[in-house]
Amino acid sequence: MNYLNKKSITDINVKNRTVFLRCDLNVPLDSKLNIIDTKKIDESLKTIKYLIENNSKIIICSHLGRPKSKNDSKFSLKPIANYLSKVLGKEIKLLPEIEGENTKKTIVKLNFGDVCMLENIRFDERECENDENFSKYLASLADVYINDAFAVCHRAHASTVGITKYLPSACGFLVEKEIKILGSALKSPKRPFVAILGGAKISDKIEVINNLMEKVDTLIIGGGMSYTFTNALGYSVGDSICEKDKISLAKNIMAKAKEKGVKILLPLDNVVGLKYSADTEFKTVDSDKIPNGWTGLDIGQKTVKLFSETILKAKTIIWNGPLGVYEWKNFQKGTAGIARAVANSEATSIIGGGDSAAAIQNLGFKDKVTHISTGGGATLKFLEGKSFPALEAIDEK
Ligand code: AMP
DSSP states (O other): OOOTTBOBGGGSOOTTSEEEEEEOOOOOBOTTOOBSOOHHHHHHHHHHHHHHHTTOEEEEEOOOSOOSSTTOGGGOSHHHHHHHHHHHTSOEEEESOSSSHHHHHHHHHSOTTOEEEESOGGGSTTTTTTOHHHHHHHHHTOSEEEEEOGGGTTSOOTTTTGGGGTSOEEEOHHHHHHHHHHHHHHHSOOSSEEEEEOSSOSTTTHHHHHHHHTTOSEEEEOSTTHHHHHHHTTOOOTTSOOOGGGHHHHHHHHHHHHHHTOEEEOOSEEEEESSSSTTOOEEEEEGGGOOTTOEEEEEOHHHHHHHHHHHHHOSEEEEESOSSOTTSGGGOHHHHHHHHHHHHSOSEEEEOSHHHHHHHHHTTOGGGSSEEOSOTHHHHHHHTTOOOHHHHTSOBO
16 A cells, blocks of 8 residues: 555645645643644645645644543643744634634634634544544535645544545645655665664564565664564573563564565674663673673664664665664664664665654754654554555545
């Protein structure tokens, strides 16, 4: 499933029409409700500006977090509406009542070219239930539906799936970009194609590994999950994170890779700590010499060199997950080294959200990679080759 041929915002008439625009403006906020990272909002601007230029009346819809009740002001879209007003230079009216006469009246009264925003769509529990009546109500507010919320396209909710039954629908520029970059890399990658997988556990990434195994030339494995592989090769891993019940799976993956001619690269050396803590004593040891009582918390520099050699020869790179406990200063070097290699490579480089995206951004390499996905969980699902209900719901061109 690659969705490369789905209808785009440019294939549908939005001029002088009321557009229901589903965005993912689910940005992190601090305790004072200031936005910590505006990336997701900034990435949505291209579609919003295009609609303004086309004189559409725009109803922006987004969720924020997972509110338990309607009145939880922590989850209000107010800071996001304020930020958008500032960057667009026009007032974005926030409609506190998702369903109601006031909301309908305000939308009717808006001028074409104006923008309003519904309050957090998850304040209404019918959103996540993909409720038919709620979907119909949302559709009744507009003439056209545009989905620009890639991060929730794997979810069948009223504002991502239900609504498409009742309105002509298309993808926004951000969804189109995500599909094009991720979809093309999986469908027809320039080779060598290298996937770098890190993160805590193999069990979270089994399906990604299985799907990528069919497509890549080399699979680089680091982070917590590498220790299950190292253990499967017969080496002791001390107190490192190791999923004993996944050892036979790791063996099967390595056997399958051999059969398919896919190279698997595992760490040669590791930074190990005496305890699982930020300020523990640490040292570097080879992967076949992890002492009892020590925990693997990062890849070592020999490994960074080995992985970097392959990364620098790649033509397509997909990276998901840190190579160590990146949150702790003493164990960041491995992930930072890999981020540097990815930034220096001339490959099409795709960063699959989360910690790997943070590493690339923190190190100032944001502009040196091809694409940082806004997807998180959705990107992983895409890499698993899973079907996306919200994209299935959009017609082909
Ligand atoms: P994921 O969400 O699966 O990509 O996992 C990210 C988490 O993996 C981060 O919070 C890292 O701290 C953690 N991680 C990476 N390497 C290790 C390791 N060697 N031991 C324990 N946790 C790790």
